[in-house]
Amino acid sequence: FNIITDAYVTPGNVHDSVPYLSRLDRQIERFGFKVEASALDSGYLTSAVCKGLSDRGIFGVIAHRRFKPTKGLFPKSKFTYDKENDLYICPNKEELTYRTTTREGYREYKSDPKKCATCPLLSQCTRSKTKQKVITRHVWEDHKEQVRLNRLSPSGKELYKFRKEKVER
Structure with missing residues (x-):
């Protein structure tokens, strides 16, 4: 729909995931949005964001983050x-x-x-x-695992495609 509903400035050393939940809450309150689902890129795959989405009853889909284990050791x-x-x-x-x-x-x-x-x-x-x-x-790892399962579900895959088409343009 390409309508910007919020803008928020942070210092360069603050990742976008840090203020995400408070900005989401502000938009819900200000515009009365009924948020059912949220699709985000891998930078948002934090325990706090996953738990926050769960607490709000929002179906979260977040891209997989590829961690590189120490070479030669089991991941x-x-x-x-x-x-x-x-x-x-x-x-x-x-x-x-x-x-x-x-x-x-x-x-x-x-x-x-x-x-x-x-x-x-x-x-x-x-x-x-x-x-x-x-x-x-x-301690909130269960929420992160649920978001991973959401991403692999049919509705999660569909939602994630939509995110790429609309947000990443």
Whole structure:
């Protein structure tokens, strides 16, 4: 529809995703928009934005972000999260158990260094001198995973095509 409904200036070192939810709220309030869905590029794939969309009952579709793991080491995707037991399973089928939550909201899961010391996959898993693998998971990660599933759904794919046609022109 190509109608600009908001403009907001931030310093150059502030990413657009930071004020996104407050700007969305302002437009909803100011114009009475009934927002059912939102399609965004990969820069918006943050735990805060995903949770914010979920809290507002908005179907979020956000592009996939490609993280480059450390060369030669397994990416986080090779570790399986077991939601029921709240732990990760490594490629060698060992458990990384919850230890603590940081002030930033990341839950830390750590391996048993005694088991890791004899693991045949150690060199592909960690370069830690303590021979312990640590994986972090944000407390709002479930919201991010839902947005990923939305992107892969038929309606998510259709919505994302529309975003590219209208916003990225």
